[in-house]
Amino acid sequence: MKYTDLNIQTQREAPNNARTEGFAFLVRAGYLTRENEMLPLGQQVISRLQGLLKEPSFLFELSLPLLPNDNETFFPLSTGDVEIIHCESCKYTERLELAQFKKKALPREEELPLEKVFTPDCNTIESLANFLDIPKEKTAKALMYTRVSDGQFVFIVVRGDMQLSEAKLRNIVGEIKLADAESIRRAGAEAGFASPIGLSNAVIVADELIPRSHNLAAGANEAGYHFKNTNFLRDYSAEIVADVTQAKAGDPCVHCGNPLAVLSALCLATRSEFQFEKILLALAETHHDDKGLAFPISAAPFDVYLMHVPGKTINTLEKAVGIYNALQNAGISVLLDDRDERAGVKFNDADLIGCPLRITAGEKALKDGMVELKLRTASGGSMVPLEKILNLKDISEIL
Numbered sequence: 001m002k003y004t005d006l007n008i009q010t011q012r013e014a015p016n017n018a019r020t021e022g023f024a025f026l027v028r029a030g031y032l033t034r035e036n037e038m039l040p041l042g043q044q045v046i047s048r049l050q051g052l053l054k055e056p057s058f059l060f061e062l063s064l065p066l067l068p069n070d071n072e073t074f075f076p077l078s079t080g081d082v083e084i085i086h087c088e089s090c091k092y093t094e095r096l097e098l099a100q101f102k103k104k105a106l107p108r109e110e111e112l113p114l115e116k117v118f119t120p121d122c123n124t125i126e127s128l129a130n131f132l133d134i135p136k137e138k139t140a141k142a143l144m145y146t147r148v149s150d151g152q153f154v155f156i157v158v159r160g161d162m163q164l165s166e167a168k169l170r171n172i173v174g175e176i177k178l179a180d181a182e183s184i185r186r187a188g189a190e191a192g193f194a195s196p197i198g199l200s201n202a203v204i205v206a207d208e209l210i211p212r213s214h215n216l217a218a219g220a221n222e223a224g225y226h227f228k229n230t231n232f233l234r235d236y237s238a239e240i241v242a243d244v245t246q247a248k249a250g251d252p253c254v255h256c257g258n259p260l261a262v263l264s265a266l267c268l269a270t271r272s273e274f275q276f277e278k279i280l281l282a283l284a285e286t287h288h289d290d291k292g293l294a295f296p297i298s299a300a301p302f303d304v305y306l307m308h309v310p311g312k313t314i315n316t317l318e319k320a321v322g323i324y325n326a327l328q329n330a331g332i333s334v335l336l337d338d339r340d341e342r343a344g345v346k347f348n349d350a351d352l353i354g355c356p357l358r359i360t361a362g363e364k365a366l367k368d369g370m371v372e373l374k375l376r377t378a379s380g381g382s383m384v385p386l387e388k389i390l391n392l393k394d395i396s397e398i399l
Helices: 021-028 038-049 126-131 166-173 183-189 278-288 315-331 342-351 363-367 386-390
Strands: 072-076 081-087 094-095 115-119 140-147 153-159 176-178 201-206 214-220 225-230 240-242 261-270 304-308 336-337 357-361 370-375 380-387
Touching: 021 140, 021 278, 038 278, 072 081, 072 278, 081 342, 126 214, 126 225, 140 183, 140 214, 153 166, 153 183, 166 201, 261 278, 261 342, 304 315, 304 342, 315 336, 315 363, 315 386, 336 342, 342 363, 357 363, 363 370, 380 386
Parallel strands: 153 201, 201 240, 304 336, 304 357
Antiparallel strands: 072 261, 081 094, 081 261, 115 225, 140 153, 140 176, 214 225, 357 370, 370 380
16 A cells, blocks of 8 residues: 555654553554544554454464453553453452452451440541541441332442442342432431341342451441441341452452552453454554554554655666565555655654564665665664565565
8 A cells, every 4th residue: 555545644743632652653653643533544453453353362462461351351551441450470350340359357256235326427437437446347338229120229238448349239239320318218227327227128238248247337227326236147137148349459369369459451352342443552552662663563554664765867666666566466565655755754754653664665775686674673774685575475584
């Protein structure tokens, strides 16, 4: 394909809205607009990637730092739109809202008698723990929802130092929304002072850690009051006991016990779907240097960037077109820079665009029957007989 046919517009400066180096180079090289719209050069990469789909593992051949699990493949990126949990030791990786972790139960205690206490202005876990002078893990947190499908009131209890994962809860009970005041009142709960004790017409969901936590402070379902020493089964039960809490950085890995990290990432693929625009960004973030992009051959828009340097005694463009036709006929994809531009401009654009190999047809070399070859990642080029290039059958012969 010819440079002028693609109407490639390169830029010398990074766009002012670039949040990452990779995105900046994609814009500068003419793959994307500043508004993140795909240009023909970017679509060329996506078309090549789509051609690799017959190999389901093709992502792992692109030399990207991938973090996969059985269902999804992630690319770590500080500006990514997904938060994931990752264990550096055993490589466990999962979306933050679905990740499992080892939960540590408090030491076993004898169950103490239930005690109702006046707790003015204690309608948060923090204020309750401070008022009673106990750690947050000695409290029970109440969360209240309504199931969308049937209007059923759903009451969730987790330990006070934990956060609910709504994603885990949805996987168990279905789609939910926050309960309104009337739903809370009908169930016998009191917002800010709620507990599962004495509720009616409610599906109670207890996190798996609750049965192993004893003598917790919880709401008394009366404004201004809490119970001390609530205990699962003795004081209330639950229809569902399951993992419904969200992991955080530093929690022990469910598999190996080592600390988990929270990372931002892009989701590049699920089992059945690939996000090609995000794969393009991941390629740019991974494969670039200070001059521009440096894509691997399997992901580059073209195998070869072919350019001519205008001469005085030889029609270098005509020679370049001959090389272009020969390579195309051999099944080698070529981007022919057919512009009447200075050599320096073309060299800079070749580095920006990042094809694996550059072939330069210049007057001096052509007089000797040679052309210059330069790998994108090499510091310099070398002279090769023109005849060898014209008779190439596969790009691997010169890479």
